Each structure stands twice: as structure tokens, then as C-alpha cells.
Amino acid sequence: MEKFTALEAIVAPLDRSNVDTDAIIPKQFLKSIRRSGFGPNLFDEWRYLDQGEPGMDNSQRPLNPDFVLNQSRYQGAQILLARENFGCGSSREHAPWALLDYGFRVILAPSFADIFFNNCFKNGILPIVLDAASIDRLFAEVAAHEGYRLRVDLEQQQITTPSGASLTFEVDPFRRHCLLEGLDDIGLTLQHVDAIRAYEAQRRAEAPWLFRG
Amino acid sequence: MAGKTLYDKLWEAHVVRQEADGTALLYIDRHLVHEVTSPQAFEGLRLAGRRPWRTDSVVAVPDHNVPTLGRERGIEDPIARIQVETLESNCRDFGITVFGMDDPRQGIVHVMGPEQGATLPGMTVVCGDSHTSTHGAFAALAHGIGTSEVEHVLATQCLIQKKMRNMRITVEGELPHGVTAKDVALFIIGRIGTAGGTGCAIEFAGSAIRSLSMEGRMTLCNMAIEAGARAGMVAVDQTTIDYFAGRPFAPQGALWDQAVAAWRELHSDANAHFDREEVFDAAEIAPMVTWGTSPEMVVAVDAAVPDPAEEADAVRREGMVKALAYMGLTAGTPITAIPVDKVFIGSCTNGRIEDMRAAAAQIRGRRVAANVRQALVVPGSGLVKQQAEAEGLDRLFVEAGFEWREPGCSMCLAMNADRLEPGERCAATSNRNFEGRQGKDGRTHLVSPAMAAAAAIAGHFVDIRKEGK
Ligand code: SF4
Numbered sequence: 001m002e003k004f005t006a007l008e009a010i011v012a013p014l015d016r017s018n019v020d021t022d023a024i025i026p027k028q029f030l031k032s033i034r035r036s037g038f039g040p041n042l043f044d045e046w047r048y049l050d051q052g053e054p055g056m057d058n059s060q061r062p063l064n065p066d067f068v069l070n071q072s073r074y075q076g077a078q079i080l081l082a083r084e085n086f087g088c089g090s091s092r093e094h095a096p097w098a099l100l101d102y103g104f105r106v107i108l109a110p111s112f113a114d115i116f117f118n119n120c121f122k123n124g125i126l127p128i129v130l131d132a133a134s135i136d137r138l139f140a141e142v143a144a145h146e147g148y149r150l151r152v153d154l155e156q157q158q159i160t161t162p163s164g165a166s167l168t169f170e171v172d173p174f175r176r177h178c179l180l181e182g183l184d185d186i187g188l189t190l191q192h193v194d195a196i197r198a199y200e201a202q203r204r205a206e207a208p209w210l211f212r213g
Numbered sequence: 214m215a216g217k218t219l220y221d222k223l224w225e226a227h228v229v230r231q232e233a234d235g236t237a238l239l240y241i242d243r244h245l246v247h248e249v250t251s252p253q254a255f256e257g258l259r260l261a262g263r264r265p266w267r268t269d270s271v272v273a274v275p276d277h278n279v280p281t282l283g284r285e286r287g288i289e290d291p292i293a294r295i296q297v298e299t300l301e302s303n304c305r306d307f308g309i310t311v312f313g314m315d316d317p318r319q320g321i322v323h324v325m326g327p328e329q330g331a332t333l334p335g336m337t338v339v340c341g342d343s344h345t346s347t348h349g350a351f352a353a354l355a356h357g358i359g360t361s362e363v364e365h366v367l368a369t370q371c372l373i374q375k376k377m378r379n380m381r382i383t384v385e386g387e388l389p390h391g392v393t394a395k396d397v398a399l400f401i402i403g404r405i406g407t408a409g410g411t412g413c414a415i416e417f418a419g420s421a422i423r424s425l426s427m428e429g430r431m432t433l434c435n436m437a438i439e440a441g442a443r444a445g446m447v448a449v450d451q452t453t454i455d456y457f458a459g460r461p462f463a464p465q466g467a468l469w470d471q472a473v474a475a476w477r478e479l480h481s482d483a484n485a486h487f488d489r490e491e492v493f494d495a496a497e498i499a500p501m502v503t504w505g506t507s508p509e510m511v512v513a514v515d516a517a518v519p520d521p522a523e524e525a526d527a528v529r530r531e532g533m534v535k536a537l538a539y540m541g542l543t544a545g546t547p548i549t550a551i552p553v554d555k556v557f558i559g560s561c562t563n564g565r566i567e568d569m570r571a572a573a574a575q576i577r578g579r580r581v582a583a584n585v586r587q588a589l590v591v592p593g594s595g596l597v598k599q600q601a602e603a604e605g606l607d608r609l610f611v612e613a614g615f616e617w618r619e620p621g622c623s624m625c626l627a628m629n630a631d632r633l634e635p636g637e638r639c640a641a642t643s644n645r646n647f648e649g650r651q652g653k654d655g656r657t658h659l660v661s662p663a664m665a666a667a668a669a670i671a672g673h674f675v676d677i678r679k680e681g682k
Contacts, residue, residue, distance in 0.1 A: 016532070016535070017528055017529075017532055018407060018408075018507050019531070020645075020647045020649070022626075022645070022647045022649060022650050023647065023648060026649055026653075027277075027626050028628065029626065030249050030277075030628065031249075031278065031290070031293050031295075031296050031628065032296075033252035033253065033256070033296055033299050034253070035253045035256075035360075036301075040586040045648065045649045045653055047264070054292055056243045056429055057291070068309040079645050083528065083530075085407060085441070088407055088408070088441070089343065089645060089647060090342070090357075090626075090645075091250065091341060091342055091345075091358060091359055092249070092250065092359075093250065093253075093341075093359035093360040093361060104624075111408060111411065113408075113411065113441065114357070114411060114412065114441070114443045115343055115356075115359060115443060118359065119359035119360075119361065122359060122361035122362070123361070125634060137305040140447070148270070152438040169449055172234070172236075172375070173234055174232065174234060174236045185361070185365055185373055185574075186261070186263070186364065186365050186368045189238060189365065189368075189369040189371055190229055190369060190375065192229070192238060192467050195229050195238070195483075196229055196238070196240070196266075196369065196370060196371060197231045199229040200240070200370070203240065204378060207335070207472075207475060208466045208468060208471075209333070209464035209471065209472045210242050210333070210335075210336065211269070211466065211467075212269070212462070213372065
């Protein structure tokens with residue numbers, strides 16, 4: 001997994017609550033057996049005017065000029081500003097893969113859906129929960145200033161705005177550590193092979209019906 | 214000392230080790246796998262030179278991409294075909310049990326698992342699919358996971374988890390005539406919202422829940438994720454135990470007795486502490502119909518489409534306006550005045566035998582209305598299909614003008630050929646009414662199987678409480 005330490009980047013605002021993973025990456029793109037290449041189809045139904053299918057040349061498709069990511073001032077954005085319950089719906093990890101492939105490394109929202117939140121950390125994306133008032137203020141500032149950028153520092157757990165104001169955020173210490181170091185969960189868990197074996201042996205004795213087949 | 218909740222008991226029985234900050238390694242008893250969220254996990258294993266920890270804990274089945282017509286021709290969409298073939302070859306290479314497309318046990322993973330007894334009370338169950346919450350109906354701790362976690366569970370038999378909060382939703386009393394588990398689920402989501410259970414494991418309790426069959430409890434737990442909870446569950450009672458007798462993966466003989474004794478402990482203690490509690494009266498619940506693009510946008514069938522002008526919160530109001538525009542609805546329209554173009558009966562929410570029976574019972578010699586272009590009935594598994602056919606339900610459906618299909622996810626998410634065309638309106642028994650869920654610009658109304666079948670016959674929504682019993 002790619003490390004995340006700090007980032008300064010353009011912020012794109014997505015002013016909708018309950019953005020679901022079907023909207024982030026529609027199902028027809030889930031047929032891929034690869035982990036990459038989902039970026040051009042991020043928010044496909046909002047981003048393009050035609051019906052997207054796998055294998056299309058996306059550069060030839062008609063863009064929806066009203067969709068925020070199609071506006072020139074947000075090109076190159078790596079920070080997504082979102083509303084409550086972002087990432088609800090299916091468990092598809094294709095959603096963070098698409099966000100990452102597009103270039104997003106940070107998502108700011110008042111709340112996230114559990115599975116999506118978790119999936120972000122496994123892919124080097126930092127989802128940050130901020131209180132609703134701070135999120136409202138950021139939406140207003142982004143709208144007012146073209147080229148609005150934020151600096152996000154995971155080590156310091158701090159966000160700095162262009163005017164120099166700073167916001168602190170909470171992050172689970174274990175997840176922070178894994179992101180900062182770019183650590184692979186499986187490698188970490190396999191350091192505890194003995195504990196897993198011991199649990200398994202005890203459980204097999206207590207509840208043998210769980211180990212049939 | 215406070216007693217333990219069902220979730221506390223399930224959690225404690227599966228902790229392999231726990232860090233000081235509460236991060237735990239949770240042992241996984243059953244890992245269900247389908248074709249969409251597993252290929253990258255198997256590839257990850259291969260790249261790292263790893264093997265599955267315990268192949269006998271894994272059961273796989275293709276469901277999302279399989280065609281529901283003309284199976285003998287195989288899958289025509291080449292990309293979908295590769296995905297299904299990839300599942301089968303991964304299972305072959307690693308020695309994992311898979312029920313392929315022509316196996317009668319094939320079906321939607323959340324229908325197949327319990328049906329085979331692959332899900333048992335007291336288990337931890339995971340699957341790369343958010344509706345894994347379904348399996349909590351059996352007092353299992355079941356959650357949906359992402360593909361990185363699928364790989365992690367394959368490689369280590371464990372999931373890295375922090376304990377969730379305990380929430381209990383109690384529904385007391387007798388459910389009125391025409392009100393099913395689906396209506397209970399939609400009613401609850403309408404009350405607590407789609408983020409109402411975020412961060413919680415929800416236990417559903419109360420006399421109305423205990424009176425539900427296992428099928429009904431599965432429908433309810435299935436939709437816990439739509440209430441924001443990763444896991445939903447119901448305590449073990451005799452209904453739970455009776456369900457497993459004779460199922461292929463269930464224990465037998467002395468092992469059965471030993472298992473049943475353990476299962477009987479799977480309930481919250483009387484003095485257990487819940488972080489959140491909600492209590493509802495069953496008598497208040499009506500057949501429910503969603504009107505918007507989120508499952509919380511739901512009203513009783515005898516109500517009207519709500520008016521955004523009456524919503525005080527600005528963000529919510531804006532959401533309602535967008536949803537009404539997308540759905541092509543006007544505030545104030547009675548729900549029963551909304552005509553439907555298509556009807557979909559199936560999915561992991563309502564694709565089980567009881568659902569087929571409830572839908573068929575609405576037909577009573579009548580035919581699908583002329584304005585309904587397509588009414589699909591898609592059984593949740595090959596075994597549900599066989600059972601329904603043995604009862605003659607398929608003939609009832611076909612004679613009434615419904616199409617009787619092969620099992621799979623089908624029009625629930627429209628990854629195969631079954632989908633809505635832009636602007637089409639559908640009465641669906643599935644669980645998500647998100648924009649584009651059933652096809653780009655398709656309009657979904659979530660309802661129970663009986664309500665969907667009644668809408669097919671009438672051509673619009675009807676209050677089935679007013680129909681003959
Ligand atoms: S039936 Fe629908 S919700 Fe259920 S597993 Fe299939 S696609 Fe997902």
C-alpha cells in the first residue's frame with residue numbers, strides 16, 4: 001500500500017449527502033478482475049451524459065458540464081469534500097479504487113459509511129471526519145475561492161487552510177500507523193500465527209461442529 | 214455486573230488477540246465468496262505467494278453476473294464470463310468448494326449459505342458483500358467486508374476489527390395483516406435513517422421479531438446495512454434450531470446435540486447493557502413503499518409522496534427535491550396512484566420460498582396489468598426454484614403473465630441483462646433504490662413481495678390490507 005504522510009492539494013466539493021458506492025462506481029464496471037483502471041469511470045453516471053460501459057474510450061464521451069469534477073477550477077483535485085454518510089451502500093472496494101485511481105487521497109465528510117471508511121484505509125486513502133460546522137465552512141470557502149487548496153498532515157493530524165487556520169482531526173492510532181508506514185495488514189497479522197493456531201486448536205475442541213468439511 | 218449482549222458473546226468467543234487500543238484479530242468461521250469482489254483478492258494471494266489458511270471454511274458461488282435466461286448458452290457478455298470463470302478457476306486452484314452455474318445449489322450467496330447450513334448460529338461469517346448482515350438472523354456475527362479484507366481472511370482466517378457499539382431495536386406486538394418482515398425493515402429505516410445504525414451491531418428483538426420465520430428474520434437482518442449497521446442479528450430460539458435440522462453443512466448425531474446446547478446460550482442476558490435502544494409498536498406498521506432514492510425515503514402505502522417544503526433541514530430538503538426530480542414524482546401524489554412499468558420479485562432480501570409463496574398468493578386467478586411491460590420472478594437459489602416448482606408456483610406466475618427465471622441477483626443491481634431502461638418505474642423487492650441501481654435513470658420503489666405482486670396485477674401500487682384475505 002502507498003504511504004500517506006502529508007499532502008497539499010486542490011479541493012473538489014461534492015455537495016450531496018448519502019453518496020452511495022453505486023454512484024461512486026456503477027456496477028457495470030465491477031466486472032473487471034483488475035484493481036486499477038477505474039478512475040475514468042468514477043461517478044460515471046453524473047460525470048458523463050451517455051451510458052457508460054466497460055471498454056469504451058472515455059475520452060470521446062460527452063461530459064456533463066454541470067458535474068463538479070468537470071469544472072476546470074477543480075482539475076487536479078486530490079481532496080474530496082463531501083457530505084454525511086459518504087460511501088453508503090455496497091461493500092465494493094472498487095469505490096476507493098476508483099477514487100484513488102482518479103487521484104483522490106483525502107476525503108473530508110461529517111460521517112462515512114462503515115465498510116467504505118474501512119476500505120479507504122486499506123488503499124492509502126485518508127477519510128477524515130469533521131464536525132458539520134467545519135464541513136459547512138469548508139464548502140463555503142471552496143465555493144468562494146478558485147484554486148482553493150488544503151494541506152493535510154497525517155503525522156500532526158492537522159488540516160491547514162489557505163488563510164493559515166488549522167483544524168485538528170482524529171484518526172485511529174493503528175490505522176494512522178499503517179498509513180504512515182504503508183504497511184500491509186496481512187503481513188502484520190501473520191506475525192501472530194501462533195496465536196491464531198492456539199485459538200483454532202482450543203476452538204476446535206470446544207465447538208468441533210465448526211470445523212467440518 | 215451488567216450481563217452480556219448477544220453481540221458481546223459472539224465477539225468474545227472469536228477474539229484471537231486484542232491490542233490495548235481495542236483493535237482485535239477476530240477469528241472467522243465461515244467465508245462466503247462470490248465472483249465480483251474476490252478476483253483481486255485471489256490475485257493478491259498469488260502475488261504474495263500465500264495460500265488460503267483454511268479452505269474448508271470457504272464456500273463460493275457466482276451470483277451477481279449470471280444470466281437468468283438461457284443458461285445453457287453460457288454467459289454472453291465476455292467480461293462477465295471471464296469474471297465467473299475466474300472464480301471457478303481460483304476455487305479449483307486453491308481447493309475451495311464452489312457451486313457453479315449449473316449446480317442446483319447455485320444461488321445468491323446469502324440465500325445459498327443458510328440453505329446449505331453453511332451459516333450456523335454462533336459463527337462469525339464474512340463475505341465481500343454488504344448484505345452479509347443477512348446471516349445474523351441465525352445469531353451469527355456476520356459482516357460485509359471489502360476485497361482487501363477478503364484477501365486478509367483468506368490468508369489469515371482473521372479479520373482486523375474494533376468492537377462496534379450495541380444497539381437494540383425492539384418491535385413488540387402482532388404485525389397487522391399484509392405487513393411482512395420487509396415492511397418492518399423499511400419502517401425501521403424510515404424512523405432511524407440510513408445512518409441510524411452506523412458503528413453499531415443491531416440486535417432485533419421483541420415479540421414481533423420472534424414471531425417471524427427464519428426467512429422473515431433474514432429479510433430484516435439483510436437490510437440492517439441499509440440502516441447503516443454492518444451487522445444485524447436475532448437471538449436463537451426454537452425456530453432457529455429447527456431450521457438447521459438435516460441441512461448439508463449442519464452437524465448431525467451427537468455433534469448436533471452438542472451444538473444445539475451451545476446455540477441455546479446465544480441470546481442477550483436479561484440485564485445486558487445496550488448503548489442505544491429503539492422500541493416500536495408492531496401495530497403501527499403498514500405495508501411500506503419507498504418514494505425516493507434512499508431506503509429511508511419511505512412511507513406507508515396509504516400515504517402520499519411527501520412535500521420537501523415541509524422539511525426544515527436544508528440539506529435534507531435539497532436531497533428530497535433531487536430525489537423527486539429523479540423519480541419523476543410530484544409531492545402530494547397518493548402512493549396508490551403511482552403506476553409501475555416493471556416488477557421485480559427476487560434478491561437476497563426477498564428471493565426465498567416464503568417470498569415466492571407470498572407473491573403467488575396475490576395472483577388469485579388474475580393477470581399482470583396491461584401497462585406493466587415486464588414482471589420478473591427470480592428465485593434466490595436453484596433449490597428455492599425447485600421447491601417453488603414442486604408447489605406449482607411457477608405455473609401460477611407464468612399463467613398470470615410473470616416471467617419465471619433462473620436464480621441470481623438479476624435486476625437487483627442489473628449487472629446482467631435484466632435491467633430498467635431510462636425512466637422506467639419498478640416495484641422491486643430488493644433492498645436499494647439508489648440512482649441507477651437497477652439501470653441508468655431507472656426508478657425503483659422498494660416493497661414486499663406481496664406488494665410487488667399486487668402492483669403487477671393492478672398496474673399501480675395497492676394497499677394489500679384492503680384486498681380479500
Ligand atoms: S441480490 Fe442484490 S443486494 Fe443481494 S447480493 Fe445480489 S446484488 Fe447484492
